[in-house]
Amino acid sequence: MEQTTQQAKLILEDGAVFEGYAFGAIKPVSGGVVFNTGMVGYPESLTDSSYRGQLLTMTYPLMGNYGVPNEERDEYGLMKYFESDRIQAEALIVSEWSENYSHWNGKKSLSDWLKEQNIPGLSGIDTRALTKRLRERGVMLGKIVYDDDNAVEFVDHDLRNLAAEISVKEPITYGNGSKRVTIVDCGVKNNIIRALLQRDITVIRCPWNYDFLKENPDGILISNGPGDPKTCGETIANVRRALKNHTPILGICLGSQILGLAAGADTYKLKYGHRSHNQPCVETGTKRCYITVQNHGYAVDADPLPEDWRQWFYNDNDKTNEGIIHISKPFFGAQFHPEASPGPDDTEFIFDMFLRAMS
Ligand SMILES: NC(=O)CC[C@H](N)C(=O)O
Known part of the structure; x- marks a missing residue:
């Protein structure tokens, strides 16, 4: 492992200071500090639009050891090894990063990639102590600074409509399958698009x-995305109109929250969110527990849902809602990520359910 000698620090809203070393770009930034307990997957997580506006702490102590993959695109023009075209997180906070990466597809070091994308990294941090603090006090705003503690103010990016910033500006069509699905792009991950393209x-x-209703689709998928779902008022209104019909609707993460809000549920911010590849989710009824990939800070309060909806999954750690489903119409939302990337794909069957609902 190599460390630069430039000192840098993370200052939290509550005044706590974590001193470390800069890597990647040198740029003072601020945002919500979140933690992910996955052992791998930094290329996918950093490019996941849902991390927009956040300072991402990886609790696994060694990052960068397999480098950063190549920038190849698939036949649809989607990057094969990244979830969007650029790094979306505001910054990366780690204990150690490895300059000497090794992987068949490792093309550059983590630090070089961060530099190239103008994203700061902070290493030498006791990420365990930081995570314990966030778990005890709840997620907080933080900033990464160098010589001047006041180089940036604390900013809560979630107050903006981040989905609008990241969404495509015009509709884009991919593939030529027999069913037509509109993806409401609030920051969609490439692997969600791919999961549909692979299913004709x-x-x-x-x-x-x-x-999207004017496209007369066979199915509607509301994507994952950054920020507070309540900032997506126009999407919620469009989905509310779609609920009057029978066209299948699948919501994923932010999409599940938007579906919930459209159906009459509420959403709220969790104390410290779920970000990992091993979140246990129990399916109501079957009691089957799935290991799921997650990255969310908000959750659905399913209690206010009308009687024709029910909770579909709940998190076995904290019992919060992880999915909702309509009792007779083909409308369902998963708070976790059935497309995985990074992480296990045990819940990919949800895409098959969506496909069956369309036939
Ligand atoms: N992955 C997502 O879609 C995240 C949804 C939302 N921004 C949250 O943090 O809860």
């Missing part, structure tokens, strides 16, 4: 506030 579906990726 034409994907129409629409802006977050697009009137």
Whole structure:
């Protein structure tokens, strides 16, 4: 492992200071500090739009050891090894990073990638102590600074409509499958698009506030995305209109929250969120427990849902809602990520359920 000698620090909203060393770009930044307990997957997580506006702490102590993959695109023009075209997190906080990466597809070091994308890294941090603090006090705003503690103010990016910033501006069509699905793009991960394309579906990726019903789709997928779901008012209104019909709707993560809000549920911010590859989710009824991939800070309060909806999954750690389902219409939302990337794909069957609902 190599460390630069430039000192840098993380200052939390509550005044706590964690001193370490800079790597990647040198740039003072601020945002919500979150932690992910996955052991691998930094290329996918950093490019997952749902991390936009966040300072991502990886609790696994060694990062960068397999480098950063190549930038190849698939036949649809989607990057094969990343979840979007650029790093979306504001910064990366680690204990150690490895300059000497080794992997068949490792093309550059983590630090070089961060530099190239103008994203700061902070190493030499006791990420265990930081995570314990966030777990005890709840997620907090933080900033990474160098010589001047006041180089940036604390900023809560979630107050903005981040989904609008990241969404496509015009509809884009992918593939030529027999069913047509509109993806409401609030920051969609490439692997969600791919999961549909692999199932003989034409994907129409629409802006977050697009009137997708005019496309007369066979199915509607509301994507994952950054920020507070309540900032996506126009999407919620469009989904509410779609609930009057019978066209299948699948919500994933932010999409499940938007589906919930459209159906009459509420959403709230969790104390410290779920970000890992091993979150246990129990299916209501079957009591079957799935190991799921997660990255969310908000959750659905399913209690206010009308009687024709029910809780589909709950988290076995903290018993919070992890999915909702309509009792007779083909409407369902998963708070976790059935497309995995990174992490296990045990819940990929949800895409098959969506496909069956369309036939
Ligand atoms: N992965 C996601 O879609 C995240 C949804 C939402 N921004 C949250 O943090 O809860």
